[in-house]
Amino acid sequence: MAKRPDPDPCRPQDLGLFEIVSRDGAARIGKFHTNHGILTTPMLLPVVNPNLRTIEPREMWERYGVDALITNSYVIWKHEKLRSPALEKGIHELLDFPGIVVTDSGTFQSYVYGDVEVGVEEIVSFQREIGVDIGTMLDVFGRPDMGREELESAVSETSQRAVPSLEEAGEQLLLNGPIQGGLHHDLRAEAGGLMGLAESEHRGFAVHPIGGIVPLMEKQRYRELFGIILASRSTIPRNRPIHMFGCGHPLLFPLSIALGVDLFDSAAYALFARDGRLLTPEGTVKLEGLREWPTNSSALFGKTPEQVREMDRDERTVLLSHHNLEVTQAELARCREAVRNGTIWELAEKRSHSSPRLREAFLWVIDELEELEENEAGNALLDLMASTNPVRGGGEPISEDIDSRPHILHMMALISLRWRLPGSWWDGSSGPPDRVVVLEGKPPPWRNTCLHTAVEALIEVPKSVVVISTPVGVIPFSFEDVSPFCHIDGPEAIWLDSTDDEQLSEDLETLGLGGIPYVISKPGEIPENPLEGAMDVRLWMDRCSVVDKLSVLCAIKPSELCEMTENMESRRSKTDRIINVSVGDEHLLSPRLTDGGISLAIGGARKLHSINPEPPLRFDSSEAIPEADHPGMPRVLLSEDAIPFVGKGRNVMHGYIEGADPHIIPGQPCIVVSSSGELVAHGVALSTALEMSLFRKGIAVKIRDGALKED
Numbered sequence: 001m002a003k004r005p006d007p008d009p010c011r012p013q014d015l016g017l018f019e020i021v022s023r024d025g026a027a028r029i030g031k032f033h034t035n036h037g038i039l040t041t042p043m044l045l046p047v048v049n050p051n052l053r054t055i056e057p058r059e060m061w062e063r064y065g066v067d068a069l070i071t072n073s074y075v076i077w078k079h080e081k082l083r084s085p086a087l088e089k090g091i092h093e094l095l096d097f098p099g100i101v102v103t104d105s106g107t108f109q110s111y112v113y114g115d116v117e118v119g120v121e122e123i124v125s126f127q128r129e130i131g132v133d134i135g136t137m138l139d140v141f142g143r144p145d146m147g148r149e150e151l152e153s154a155v156s157e158t159s160q161r162a163v164p165s166l167e168e169a170g171e172q173l174l175l176n177g178p179i180q181g182g183l184h185h186d187l188r189a190e191a192g193g194l195m196g197l198a199e200s201e202h203r204g205f206a207v208h209p210i211g212g213i214v215p216l217m218e219k220q221r222y223r224e225l226f227g228i229i230l231a232s233r234s235t236i237p238r239n240r241p242i243h244m245f246g247c248g249h250p251l252l253f254p255l256s257i258a259l260g261v262d263l264f265d266s267a268a269y270a271l272f273a274r275d276g277r278l279l280t281p282e283g284t285v286k287l288e289g290l291r292e293w294p295t296n297s298s299a300l301f302g303k304t305p306e307q308v309r310e311m312d313r314d315e316r317t318v319l320l321s322h323h324n325l326e327v328t329q330a331e332l333a334r335c336r337e338a339v340r341n342g343t344i345w346e347l348a349e350k351r352s353h354s355s356p357r358l359r360e361a362f363l364w365v366i367d368e369l370e371e372l373e374e375n376e377a378g379n380a381l382l383d384l385m386a387s388t389n390p391v392r393g394g395g396e397p398i399s400e401d402i403d404s405r406p407h408i409l410h411m412m413a414l415i416s417l418r419w420r421l422p423g424s425w426w427d428g429s430s431g432p433p434d435r436v437v438v439l440e441g442k443p444p445p446w447r448n449t450c451l452h453t454a455v456e457a458l459i460e461v462p463k464s465v466v467v468i469s470t471p472v473g474v475i476p477f478s479f480e481d482v483s484p485f486c487h488i489d490g491p492e493a494i495w496l497d498s499t500d501d502e503q504l505s506e507d508l509e510t511l512g513l514g515g516i517p518y519v520i521s522k523p524g525e526i527p528e529n530p531l532e533g534a535m536d537v538r539l540w541m542d543r544c545s546v547v548d549k550l551s552v553l554c555a556i557k558p559s560e561l562c563e564m565t566e567n568m569e570s571r572r573s574k575t576d577r578i579i580n581v582s583v584g585d586e587h588l589l590s591p592r593l594t595d596g597g598i599s600l601a602i603g604g605a606r607k608l609h610s611i612n613p614e615p616p617l618r619f620d621s622s623e624a625i626p627e628a629d630h631p632g633m634p635r636v637l638l639s640e641d642a643i644p645f646v647g648k649g650r651n652v653m654h655g656y657i658e659g660a661d662p663h664i665i666p667g668q669p670c671i672v673v674s675s676s677g678e679l680v681a682h683g684v685a686l687s688t689a690l691e692m693s694l695f696r697k698g699i700a701v702k703i704r705d706g707a708l709k710e711d
Helices: 057-064 073-078 080-089 091-095 107-113 120-129 148-169 185-197 214-218 222-233 250-258 268-274 305-309 313-340 344-352 356-371 376-386 406-418 451-460 501-510 534-554 558-564 602-611 640-646 689-694
Strands: 018-024 027-034 037-041 043-046 068-072 100-104 134-136 174-176 208-210 242-244 263-266 277-280 283-286 435-439 464-470 473-476 518-521 568-572 578-583 586-591 598-600 635-638 657-660 669-673 679-685 699-706
Touching (some): 018 313, 027 313, 043 313, 068 091, 073 080, 073 100, 080 091, 091 100, 120 134, 120 148, 148 185, 185 208, 185 222, 185 376, 208 222, 222 242, 222 250, 222 356, 222 376, 250 313, 250 344, 250 356, 268 277, 277 313, 305 313, 313 344, 344 356, 356 376, 356 406, 406 534, 435 451, 473 501, 534 558, 534 568, 534 578, 534 586, 558 602, 578 602, 586 602, 598 602, 598 669, 602 679, 635 640, 640 679, 669 699
Parallel strands (some): 134 174, 242 263, 435 518, 635 669
Antiparallel strands (some): 018 027, 027 037, 277 283, 578 586, 586 598, 669 679, 679 699
């Protein structure tokens, strides 16, 4: 095996910065910059006991690709045989680990033993002196069984220690700012706000661990655990990683990551091994009684459970520790890949069936996600849903929880909020609709299985609203090629079942179609010859599709879009799908064949910009933003320094944004403007407006085309 090279330090100006490189709602793959390399998240920090190393740190680096580990600075400080060499040679040489070293401060020891002997500033100073990359302040542990007053005191005392700890950390030591508060969501949110605002001369906290949760995990109180994550996340600054202190079981990774957790740490890989237990993505298995391995690893390959049981205890512990660490790393890799391809929620959904307690917690999160009440958990979940790209390619596996996936909830919410009835009908008439035609009984692609029936219905009664019944609800026909609706993957029976009358009425009411007579139509055979007027109907439907998608995804008033597309022309693919939309000789946009979304061209960006040519409010503005269903094309206000580069097609980087519309959706189109309102470029947002106001590194908008290019 080739030796892994030592990491390079980050640039001095990047120290402590966090950037997002990929995301799926609140879940994110990030890069955290330190003096001993880049920490890629989500990641586990294996706990290394400096007195008892089951797996050597150097082997973690070389064999398992572990970029960072965590050890206890209080244990090193307390034992002279560790303290002296740590001060003399540094923590990295003491552990023989070239990567990122994170340290705890003794807070957990105070929970276990009742007190610690070190002072608040003394332990931070010690971590700085031994060359720790990310240290931890000495916070006050908040047990779940503590009374309200005790927990309030813990939050308050931790907050009072924050600034002195940051000042003691100096310029090079990055510091963890733990979030306490027990089971009280309001205290967790208060702690997140207080710790998020704390700053010294050099910086604020770099990472925010959620503390006081080990007792909950020990008793599998997962519903309370995830409630704490949500409450804490509601106020923690978005540009800082969130760390679950003491959590290291693979079973909890997917849902935690889906809710916004970036880092984990645990000694479970070694502790469970010592107890003769194996970690798996679905739970924990005892070695005793096993005849075959329920999950495999390179550590166990070629060995039987019986052979492992016959080993000396120390040898067996080391072997099982290797297995547990390998399984843990593999599950995190699986989670990161799920974030990249937009399936982290599906993975969390699958894992929820592995444990009754986890399933209870997952269903609680779903209930909270659907209700979105105005509380700490509801605020965090609203942010999660709003930051989720509602349009995505690939298959959408059917399950009992499919209609509660955040991207589907987001898309349905946007349609119910922004979709409107046509301003006029294909035959030139106007007025309210005469009926609703519900198409059911056919699977997608509906342009092949149902289009003829939709056209026939409109020819028969021009003032008809055609909708499609899907397993996740009723959608207007305009969205027939939009994923996830058109890519739901399941047995044929899901399309054959008749629509439930009560649910259908509720769905139509949500779309603003309540009280309008409706008929259910089951498409039959495609006629050999098109009906008279079919082409006029098709052209009208094409225009409705463009208007409806821009209205729903880009928040533009349908009346303004109708005016913009009045003389639109389209170019179609060999499969009879629109691929380009133009007005005159100007290319405006292209409906994407992969997911049904919209890709703007520079001509379309100019026309949409002309509807609302003013710049958005600056981040520091106190002016209130009026509420509106269609606030207009999302805009990003670029700083003057970046205009020459972005105007020629370069991406918009964090740190060069002075304002942004709050309804920006990651993954959807936006336009970039100057302070005078001039169009600079257009592209796809990769961040929310709140994130644009906080992040200082990474790409904020992926530019499709600059508006200031020289001809």
